[in-house]
Amino acid sequence: MRPRSGSPAARRAAAAFGAAVGDRSARPDYRWIARLTGASPDSVADVVAEAEALVPMEIAIRRAHRATGRVGGFAQIRAPLELYAITRLQRPDTVVEVGVSSGVSSAHFLAALRRNRHGRLHSIDRPTFQRGPRLARNESPVSIPPGRSSGWAVPSRLRTRWDLRLGPSQRLLPRVIRELPPIGIFLHDDLHTPAHLAWELRTVRPRLAPAAVVLADNSRWTGRAFPRFAEREGVRWTARRGTDLWGLRLAA
DSSP states (O other): OOTTTOOHHHHHHHHHHHHHHTOGGGSOOHHHHHHHHOOOHHHHHHHHGGGGGGHHHHHHHHHHHHHTTOOSSOSSOSOHHHHHHHHHHHOOSEEEEEOOTTOHHHHHHHHHHHHHTOOEEEEEEOOOBOSSSSOOTTSOTTOBOTTOOTTTTSOGGGGGGEEEEESOHHHHHHHHHHTSSOEEEEEEOSOOOHHHHHHHHHHHGGGEEEEEEEEESSGGGSTTHHHHHHHHHTOOEEEOTTSOOEEEEOOO
């Protein structure tokens, strides 16, 4: 088994990916992907090896971030290659994310859905806007530049499988999920409080598909909300290496 470092082709692709985004921590956690998807090490390595094809997109996103004052890696989620790999392996009909900002997570979900030739991404975002053309040091890195909207860094060629809605998740999430088939992947990445995460998990639970993958970023701010959800479901949760991005896989 090679869950830690993958095949030589996967290692080369992951290295090229990390160099393109300028963030070594973006290299994938193979064990985490395998635990969340139930995939074999060889299957994980195969999808990670596809990362080389993502390099032009990563360079374009990095340039867009730098042009608006965002330096030092991603302005948002720090495990984009894992999102891609999980989506490729799960092959979901439906992905739902709450929290978009520039669209790093969205772009990688969409790239995987495009490669799958199947599924749609449904995103909810309540944007905040920066004051000037470049991000100031005292502003949140998830702020939107003037004249842009949520998901501004997502390549146009990927948007055909995307439903993006703007507003508070408290209002939009219940409405959106009522319209959808069962959800195969859910990502929480908006208001990081214990109460809000617990509410989002309660809200989406009836619409989650068997063996769905549930992810929550910045979980150090949300206390026991995610572990309690895992306990109620009778499954184990697991953290992505070096981050507080947590995930679990529901029972089949």
